[in-house]
Amino acid sequence: MSDRLADEILLEAERYELQEGPLYNFELARREFFKALSGGILVACALARPLLAQESGGGRRPAGAPAPQEIGAWLHIAEDGAVTVYTGKVEVGQEIRTSLTQVVAEELRAPISSIRLVMGDTDLTPYDMGTFGSMTTPRMSPQLRKAAAAARELLIELAAEQLKVEPGALAVLDGKVAHAPTKRTLSFGQLTRGQKLMKTIGENAPLTPVKDWKIAGTTIHKVNGREIVTGKHRYTSDIKLPGMLYGKIVRAPAFDSALVSVDAREAEKSEGVIVVRDGDFIGVAAPSARRASQAAAAIRAEWKTAPQISSSELFDYMKKQAADGQPGGSRSNYSAGSVAEGLASAAHKLERAYTIAYIAHAPMEPRAAVAEWKDGKLTVWTGTQRPFGVRGELATAFRIPEAQVRVIVPDTGSGYGGKHTGEVAVEAARLAKAAGKPVKVVWSREEEFTWAYFRPAGVIEVKSGVRGDGAITAWEFHNYNSGASAIRPIYAFANQEIRFHPVRSPLRQGSYRGLAATANHFAREVHIDELAEIISMDPLEIRLKNLKDERMRAVLEAAARAFGWGKAQRSAERGFGIAGGFEKGGYVATCAEVSVDRASGKVKIARVVTAFECGAVVNPDGLKNQIEGAIIQGIGGALFEAIEFANGRVLNPRFSRYRVPRFSDLPVLETVLVDRKDLPSAGAGETPIVALAPAVSNAIFNATGIRLRSLPMIPSGLKPELTSEENKSK
Amino acid sequence: MKALELQINGKKYRVETEPDSSLLAVLRDDLDMTGTKYGCGEGQCGACTVLIDGNPVRSCLVEAGNAAGKQITTIEGIEQNGRLHPLQQAFIEAGAMQCGYCIPGMIMSAQGLLKKNPRPTEQEIIRAMEGNICRCGTHPRIAEAIRRIARSSGARKGGAR
Numbered sequence: 100m101s102d103r104l105a106d107e108i109l110l111e112a113e114r115y116e117l118q119e120g121p122l123y124n125f126e127l128a129r130r131e132f133f134k135a136l137s138g139g140i141l142v143a144c145a146l147a148r149p150l151l152a153q154e155s156g157g158g159r160r161p162a163g164a165p166a167p168q169e170i171g172a173w174l175h176i177a178e179d180g181a182v183t184v185y186t187g188k189v190e191v192g193q194e195i196r197t198s199l200t201q202v203v204a205e206e207l208r209a210p211i212s213s214i215r216l217v218m219g220d221t222d223l224t225p226y227d228m229g230t231f232g233s234m235t236t237p238r239m240s241p242q243l244r245k246a247a248a249a250a251r252e253l254l255i256e257l258a259a260e261q262l263k264v265e266p267g268a269l270a271v272l273d274g275k276v277a278h279a280p281t282k283r284t285l286s287f288g289q290l291t292r293g294q295k296l297m298k299t300i301g302e303n304a305p306l307t308p309v310k311d312w313k314i315a316g317t318t319i320h321k322v323n324g325r326e327i328v329t330g331k332h333r334y335t336s337d338i339k340l341p342g343m344l345y346g347k348i349v350r351a352p353a354f355d356s357a358l359v360s361v362d363a364r365e366a367e368k369s370e371g372v373i374v375v376r377d378g379d380f381i382g383v384a385a386p387s388a389r390r391a392s393q394a395a396a397a398i399r400a401e402w403k404t405a406p407q408i409s410s411s412e413l414f415d416y417m418k419k420q421a422a423d424g425q426p427g428g429s430r431s432n433y434s435a436g437s438v439a440e441g442l443a444s445a446a447h448k449l450e451r452a453y454t455i456a457y458i459a460h461a462p463m464e465p466r467a468a469v470a471e472w473k474d475g476k477l478t479v480w481t482g483t484q485r486p487f488g489v490r491g492e493l494a495t496a497f498r499i500p501e502a503q504v505r506v507i508v509p510d511t512g513s514g515y516g517g518k519h520t521g522e523v524a525v526e527a528a529r530l531a532k533a534a535g536k537p538v539k540v541v542w543s544r545e546e547e548f549t550w551a552y553f554r555p556a557g558v559i560e561v562k563s564g565v566r567g568d569g570a571i572t573a574w575e576f577h578n579y580n581s582g583a584s585a586i587r588p589i590y591a592f593a594n595q596e597i598r599f600h601p602v603r604s605p606l607r608q609g610s611y612r613g614l615a616a617t618a619n620h621f622a623r624e625v626h627i628d629e630l631a632e633i634i635s636m637d638p639l640e641i642r643l644k645n646l647k648d649e650r651m652r653a654v655l656e657a658a659a660r661a662f663g664w665g666k667a668q669r670s671a672e673r674g675f676g677i678a679g680g681f682e683k684g685g686y687v688a689t690c691a692e693v694s695v696d697r698a699s700g701k702v703k704i705a706r707v708v709t710a711f712e713c714g715a716v717v718n719p720d721g722l723k724n725q726i727e728g729a730i731i732q733g734i735g736g737a738l739f740e741a742i743e744f745a746n747g748r749v750l751n752p753r754f755s756r757y758r759v760p761r762f763s764d765l766p767v768l769e770t771v772l773v774d775r776k777d778l779p780s781a782g783a784g785e786t787p788i789v790a791l792a793p794a795v796s797n798a799i800f801n802a803t804g805i806r807l808r809s810l811p812m813i814p815s816g817l818k819p820e821l822t823s824e825e826n827k828s829k
Numbered sequence: 830m831k832a833l834e835l836q837i838n839g840k841k842y843r844v845e846t847e848p849d850s851s852l853l854a855v856l857r858d859d860l861d862m863t864g865t866k867y868g869c870g871e872g873q874c875g876a877c878t879v880l881i882d883g884n885p886v887r888s889c890l891v892e893a894g895n896a897a898g899k900q901i902t903t904i905e906g907i908e909q910n911g912r913l914h915p916l917q918q919a920f921i922e923a924g925a926m927q928c929g930y931c932i933p934g935m936i937m938s939a940q941g942l943l944k945k946n947p948r949p950t951e952q953e954i955i956r957a958m959e960g961n962i963c964r965c966g967t968h969p970r971i972a973e974a975i976r977r978i979a980r981s982s983g984a985r986k987g988g989a990r
Binding site for chain 2: 191192193194318320321324325327328329330331332333334336337339345387388389460461462463464465510511512513515541543544720721723724725727728729730731732753754755759760761762763765768
């Protein structure tokens with residue numbers, strides 16, 4: 100991984116993703132864990148540079164002292180040959196259960212069907228910071244490859260001993276070790292039977308070169324797809340334990356509210372209903388979900404709500420807040436050359452502001468948790484991207500050691516960065532503690548839209564200068580609140596000032612697929628289009644003119660070629676736009692075609708071509724699926740998604756009021772995979788989303804001459820803009 | 830509480846529930862048929878789609894009492910004798926899922942469409958599926974899975990001629 104990438108992950112993690120990991124992290128329990136397994140062989144992969152020590156800042160450890168050994172993953176081969184991989188990563192639809200299984204199968208030379216992944220279980224899997232930042236493929240995948248490769252070598256050694264042959268004469272194929280000269284084979288089970296071997300390997304175990312991949316690098320469909328299409332997979336919200344009660348939380352009418360008084364007498368009369376009041380928390384548990392809802396509705400609670408700002412005044416508020424001087428953000432700031440000199444040497448100068456609304460992740464499975472207390476130990480099943488973080492939240496909430504908390508994450512109904520926190524886990528555990536029985540809490544859609552957190556809103560101001568030949572000589576970029584991901588351009592601008600201004604957000608905000616890379620690319624790539632227009636230069640040409648990065652150039656050219664950039668004729672009803680970007684090790688370029696119905700103001704994204712490069716491709720169709728998904732999800736934030744709020748209330752907390760992309764919104768999608776087998780694989784769940792919005796904005800401008808600088812661009816169609824444009828020209 | 834008799838996937842079930850409980854709640858909580866999902870509770874997302882007498886309906890909006898005496902089909906009833914229905918197989922082969930949470934509802938809506946209209950046009954597919962939300966953005970693959978069934982149904986018809 101390049102230093103630059105490492106820096107950027109750190110940079111953004113610092114603000115929105117990383118919540119401090121535990122100071123101490125004793126992982127020796129794995130020996131006890133191994134004792135619990137019947138036998139076989141266990142390979143543990145030790146991290147050379149422990150993430151925690153590295154990312155929580157230096158100074159804690161005396162210089163020269165050895166780093167604590169951190170285990171990234173375990174791989175176990177049982178006495179019946181079953182391969183089980185233990186990773187703290189979780190599956191939320193990014194298909195890593197499949198891609199990680201593939202790389203293990205590749206290195207072990209074993210069939211996909213013989214490998215099972217145990218994911219996100221804090222009692223069984225090694226500590227993991229969380230599943231975010233597109234880090235599974237660049238970081239966890241190599242660890243599992245190494246563990247599997249070491250296990251393969253170990254199996255060969257065992258076979259060599261048993262068969263009394265040289266290890267070099269043995270080959271591993273299809274889950275067996277074979278000695279070709281004598282046609283003898285030993286299955287993994289035969290080799291591991293009676294063994295109790297544990298091996299800890301370092302980061303430098305030998306790996307199968309990408310060019311020799313046979314299982315990795317190919318299309319494998321979701322390994323548990325059958326469970327999905329039959330409805331058999333149990334998401335957290337589907338779990339039912341014996342004697343389990345259903346919980347419901349009594350919510351305040353608005354954010355920033357304090358509980359004044361509660362009258363729960365009516366609710367408590369209902370048979371089997373338990374009411375819990377603890378500080379500002381009021382919840383009920385009942386034998387059925389319906390009874391719980393009725394009881395919660397019967398509770399009279401009085402709240403005092405502080406005055407709060409509304410979406411209509413949001414952007415002024417953010418600018419003012421920043422002007423009032425908020426500390427921080429310095430790590431994201433960057434200067435090069437002199438913007439003043441760059442502006443002085445420019446033929447044209449441009450200042451523009453762009454805005455980005457809060458949006459909701461709206462995962463199809465709302466937050467859910469099932470909590471059970473047994474002998475002082477708390478077990479919680481919940482859909483979260485940070486099982487160990489949620490374990491910490493629970494330990495803190497109940498003032499118990501983390502060792503007494505187990506968090507288990509079933510494959511989850513998506514997250515998109517929206518499930519980093521454990522509020523529903525805490526709620527279910529609080530109710531279960533009072534009830535003395537397991538309790539399930541599933542948030543309603545309205546709760547999910549209101550009490551989760553949002554993608555940060557923001558204001559971005561850009562000041563730039565351009566020469567007649569397209570060279571951008573000055574670039575000043577201020578991001579207020581939305582975040583620092585990809586705040587720095589990949590373009591070779593000589594003179595730059597990049598500033599991130601944190602603001603006290605009126606809404607609770609956090610991670611979202613791609614984080615602020617979407618906002619920063621939107622502002623940057625629309626602004627560059629505006630500069631191209633001023634000097635009458637082709638939008639692709641101005642980008643190439645300012646780019647030195649060969650990988651970025653390659654994806655832009657690949658997208659343009661597949662799209663037929665510059666070939667079709669624009670019209671007042673049809674426009675074309677291009678945008679590109681780099682983030683989290685992935686390079687993306689998107690070309691969009693829009694059609695505009697001028698009478699109704701309806702805009703349809705007709706066609707989108709995306710070229711993406713993230714090093715060596717692990718699963719081509721899985722990658723395509725992620726890219727398509729990012730584009731379609733991106734359409735929502737680009738065109739119509741926005742959280743409207745006033746005085747601490749979300750005004751559109753349901754799908755009938757909050758429009759998300761549907762089948763009729765689909766463009767014709769084409770995906771170009773630029774497979775670089777010579778480069779390490781980067782993650783792909785996030786970056787393909789970043790160039791869609793600016794490409795669409797640029798295409799709308801190309802058709803209509805209307806420049807849209809706010810996300811979402813057309814929550815109620817383009818009619819108002821078209822009308823005012825027509826009036827102007829009269 | 831009242832005893833209700835429901836016909837689900839060709840079998841009779843008796844449940845003790847309040848008749849105005851939603852069919853979704855009865856399926857999930859009383860009968861532990863959790864393939865049918867909650868997504869919004871207002872009929873906007875399609876995650877809870879089941880077939881009633883062959884028609885796709887949002888089970889979150891149907892009172893269980895009103896479903897009595899009708900043929901209810903849920904995702905659990907699509908598989909036949911441990912063999913996947915061709916539509917389920919098509920979803921797998923088209924890679925038509927990411928997190929998978931919306932998929933049972935998608936399959937039920939698609940099944941409702943294909944039963945009435947074995948060879949739908951693109952527009953008919955969009956119209957039939959418009960009420961089902963997928964947040965992961967697997968729509969093109971879902972449409973492709975439906976098209977595959979439509980094509981094979983066309984081929985069968987062609988062969989019979």
